Amino acid sequence: MSPKDSQRKRAFTLVELLLVLLIAGMFFGLILPQGVRYYERYRGALEAEKLLLFLSEKRREAFLAGRDFEVYSENGTLYLSDRSSYFPKEGSIELKRNFYFLATGTTDGGEVKYHYKGYTYVIEIEAPLAEFRMRIE
Numbered sequence: 001m002s003p004k005d006s007q008r009k010r011a012f013t014l015v016e017l018l019l020v021l022l023i024a025g026m027f028f029g030l031i032l033p034q035g036v037r038y039y040e041r042y043r044g045a046l047e048a049e050k051l052l053l054f055l056s057e058k059r060r061e062a063f064l065a066g067r068d069f070e071v072y073s074e075n076g077t078l079y080l081s082d083r084s085s086y087f088p089k090e091g092s093i094e095l096k097r098n099f100y101f102l103a104t105g106t107t108d109g110g111e112v113k114y115h116y117k118g119y120t121y122v123i124e125i126e127a128p129l130a131e132f133r134m135r136i137e
Contacts, residue, residue, distance in 0.1 A: 040117050045136070047088050048114045048121035051078070052132055054086045055112065055123065059130045063105035071110065072098040078112065091116035099125065106130065113137075 055071070058080055062069040070081040076092030079085045080101075086093070092115050099110030109127030113120055120137040 041119055041136075044091065044114070044116035044119045044121060047091065047116060048123065048134060051086055051088070051093070051112065051114055052123050052134055054078075055125065056130075056132060058082075058084065059101040059105070059107065059125075062101040062103060066103045068103050069101045070098055071095070071101065071112075073112075088114065088116070101130065 058069055058071075061082075065082075067082070072079055073093050073095045076094070077085055077087045078093045078095075094113045094115070096111045096113075100108050102108070106128040107125055107130040110125045112123040112125070114123070122135050122137055124133045124135075125131070126133070
């Protein structure tokens, strides 16, 4: 075998390279959209958890301050009667109805929906002891 023949056998042919590119393209074409959807769902859940922590903190603050806080929403932003607000970076917030965190550490209960890129995260605040639950619709 001449040195020229051994060099030819070590290299990939154009067909082999194109086949690898085709397989890689199909792989990324199928996997990448799923990955983006999972990432968007994760980002939405992360923001919904921040909202849940904000609400939990405000419930505690109402108890410690000995004041009732009304929770309401306008134009996709969550507001409390103590003039604090929660404005998500992306998405919007809606309430079924206004509810209260009472000075006694209890609540009349409510439901907060956070909408983010096609996903809806629901935070349920159960009366009377303000137990928080989050789910995705």
